[in-house]
Structure formats: structure tokens, C-alpha cells
Amino acid sequence: QVQLVESGGRLVQAGGSLRLSCAASGRTFSRYAMGWFSQAPGKEREFVAAVDWSGGYTNYADSVKGRFTISRDNAKNTVYLQMNGLKPEDTAAYYCAARSNYGVSNTAYGYNYWGQGTQVTVSS
Numbered sequence: 292q293v294q295l296v297e298s299g300g301r302l303v304q305a306g307g308s309l310r311l312s313c314a315a316s317g318r319t320f321s322r323y324a325m326g327w328f329s330q331a332p333g334k335e336r337e338f339v340a341a342v343d344w345s346g347g348y349t350n351y352a353d354s355v356k357g358r359f360t361i362s363r364d365n366a367k368n369t370v371y372l373q374m375n376g377l378k379p380e381d382t383a384a385y386y387c388a389a390r391s392n393y394g395v396s397n398t399a400y401g402y403n404y405w406g407q408g409t410q411v412t413v414s415s
Contacts, residue, residue: 293317293389293404300385300409303377307413311372313387313406320368321345324390326402327361327372329383329411336386340372341395350395355381377413384408 299311311327326341340361341350349361360373370387388402396402 293320293323295387295389295404295406297385297387297406297409300411302412302414305377305379305413305415307377309374309377309411311374311385311387311409311411313370313372315368315370315389317368321365322391322393323404324392324395325361325363325370326388326390326395326397327370328386328388328399329381330386330408331383334383336399337383338397338399339385341390341397342370343395344393348395350397352397374411377411379413379415382411382413384410 294316297313324343327339328336329339330336342361346363358376363370386408387406389404390402
């Protein structure tokens with residue numbers, strides 16, 4: 292069992308930056324691949340980024356490549372999403388997810404545990 296708590300979301304102007312954090316409970320954090328997903332009102336949850344158990348492999352949605360960076364610190368049981376060059380269309384609730392597998396997935400169905408989400412709002 293893994294519990295996930297996201298933080299760092301807030302209102303920011305277009306072009307600005309944010310760093311989201313996701314703190315995980317448990318002593319087996321390094322056994323999980325981790326992902327970030329976004330969900331805007333009235334839309335389905337969408338893949339944003341994922342990182343494998345070691346942090347050595349990452350995957351991104353085309354819409355965020357070159358702007359967002361996912362990373363993890365296994366000693367701190369935390370995964371991060373650095374968001375640069377934010378756009379109004381990035382506005383959404385952002386969810387952290389854990390996958391009971393060392394490798395990544397870019398679909399929501401591939402993840403077993405979810406946080407409650409943190410809201411990111413980008414004003415134009």
C-alpha cells in the first residue's frame with residue numbers, strides 16, 4: 292500500500308514556473324514507477340510524465356516536452372514535476388500516481404495508487 296500527497300499547485304501567470312511535489316508513504320518507494328497526470332474540468336485524465344524506479348528513464352506527453360521535467364528522490368520518497376513556460380492550457384488538477392512495476396506507463400490504467408491532486412491555474 293502506498294499513500295501519495297501532492298503539493299505545490301497554485302495560481303501562476305503564463306510563462307511562469309512551478310514545482311509540484313508528491314510525497315509517498317512506505318519503505319518500498321523505490322520499487323514503484325511514478326507518474327503525473329492532469330485533469331481539466333469536463334475532460335479525461337491525461338498523461339503528463341513518468342519516471343522509472345531509478346529515475347534513469349523518463350517519458351513525457353508531447354504537449355509538455357521541453358517544458359516539464361519529472362524527477363525523483365528515493366531517499367526522500369518524493370517525486371517532483373518541474374513546470375516551466377506554463378501556458379493557460381496547462382490549467383488542471385495534477386495527480387501523482389504510483390505503479391507497482393519498475394517500468395513506466397503512459398496510461399492511467401497502468402497505475403495502482405493515486406493522490407488527491409493539486410490545482411494548477413495559469414492565467415493569461
